Amino acid sequence: xxxxxxxxxxxxxxxxILNDKEVRTLLPQLDIQFLMKSLFQALGQNSxxxxxxxVALFPDNKGDYITYLGVMAKxxxxxxxxxxxxxxxxxxxxxxxxNLMSMQTGLPLLWCDAGxxxxxxxxxxxxLAINHLAPKNSRHLALIGVGSVGLAHLKHAIGLRxxxxxxxxxxELDNDIELQAELKALDSRIHIxxxxxxxxxxxxxxxxxxxxxxxxxxxxxxxxxxxxxxxxTNAVNAHEVPPALLSxxxxxxxxxxxxxxxxxxxxxxxxxxxxxxxxxxxDLVDLEAGTCPLPNYDKPxxxxxxxxxxxxxxxxxxxxxxxxxxx
Numbered sequence: 481x482x483x484x485x486x487x488x489x490x491x492x493x494x495x496x497i498l499n500d501k502e503v504r505t506l507l508p509q510l511d512i513q514f515l516m517k518s519l520f521q522a523l524g525q526n527s528x529x530x531x532x533x534x535v536a537l538f539p540d541n542k543g544d545y546i547t548y549l550g551v552m553a554k555x556x557x558x559x560x561x562x563x564x565x566x567x568x569x570x571x572x573x574x575x576x577x578x579n580l581m582s583m584q585t586g587l588p589l590l591w592c593d594a595g596x597x598x599x600x601x602x603x604x605x606x607x608l609a610i611n612h613l614a615p616k617n618s619r620h621l622a623l624i625g626v627g628s629v630g631l632a633h634l635k636h637a638i639g640l641r642x643x644x645x646x647x648x649x650x651x652e653l654d655n656d657i658e659l660q661a662e663l664k665a666l667d668s669r670i671h672i673x674x675x676x677x678x679x680x681x682x683x684x685x686x687x688x689x690x691x692x693x694x695x696x697x698x699x700x701x702x703x704x705x706x707x708x709x710x711x712x713t714n715a716v717n718a719h720e721v722p723p724a725l726l727s728x729x730x731x732x733x734x735x736x737x738x739x740x741x742x743x744x745x746x747x748x749x750x751x752x753x754x755x756x757x758x759x760x761x762x763d764l765v766d767l768e769a770g771t772c773p774l775p776n777y778d779k780p781x782x783x784x785x786x787x788x789x790x791x792x793x794x795x796x797x798x799x800x801x802x803x804x805x806x807x
Contacts, residue, residue, distance in 0.1 A: 548789035719745035
């Protein structure tokens, strides 16, 4: 298929280019919760478009890259984030850059490193889900995974409820007394038990923030009424919960039009446990609009986020606005 014909442009257009350091300088000024809330409202009002993400595999099993697309009509922008997963002899390399384009001119506005933006929008989306789905009397928060994504989740979720205890677990904490001390210093309510089971056993809300491609919790370890949030990683069919959980839980996701085709545990549950995407109770569009039922907590509640292109476009648009103000 041929691409759209382009008009002749008589001048050189130079989009703003921001590296990771420059993005991080602007990031504290960004109202991430407002951006995430607004974009899901826009989806419900048909003023935004969220195409499915696409995965392109590299030859010889050398990795892949995911393309995250989005259109924000009110803001007059569209764009794409490219996130490669590069196989190496050691740890895989994962990067991300977002391109923001104008709907008025068809010209590029911004290229920016999306690494930290991805971390923050992922945590902001989870926080939005927790605010909708966690009972108001939730008192015990658990976090599995204490890397940059996990700590961003903690930052966004810590003020959502009146938590009495916050338990953290990651394998690297087992023998790292210094890191344990740093984490405990973040908040007096933080405790670090020695196992996943101890971390989640009394938790009302469990945030899974790992790079594991396989389940990190057992169904036997959690409260019947627990809310579990999962982001997983971009390995093929990666899943942080047992796929069988979905048949025994009230399931929600970020965007039900696209998530079931990409989320590993949903694909596996459909293939192996007779689960169907029609069993999803609602997504963040429904929750923002109030058009889906809330869980009654007689079973676990599972929220799955795969990350949406609209989130990336919204974050890039916010950064572009801030950068223009400072010029």
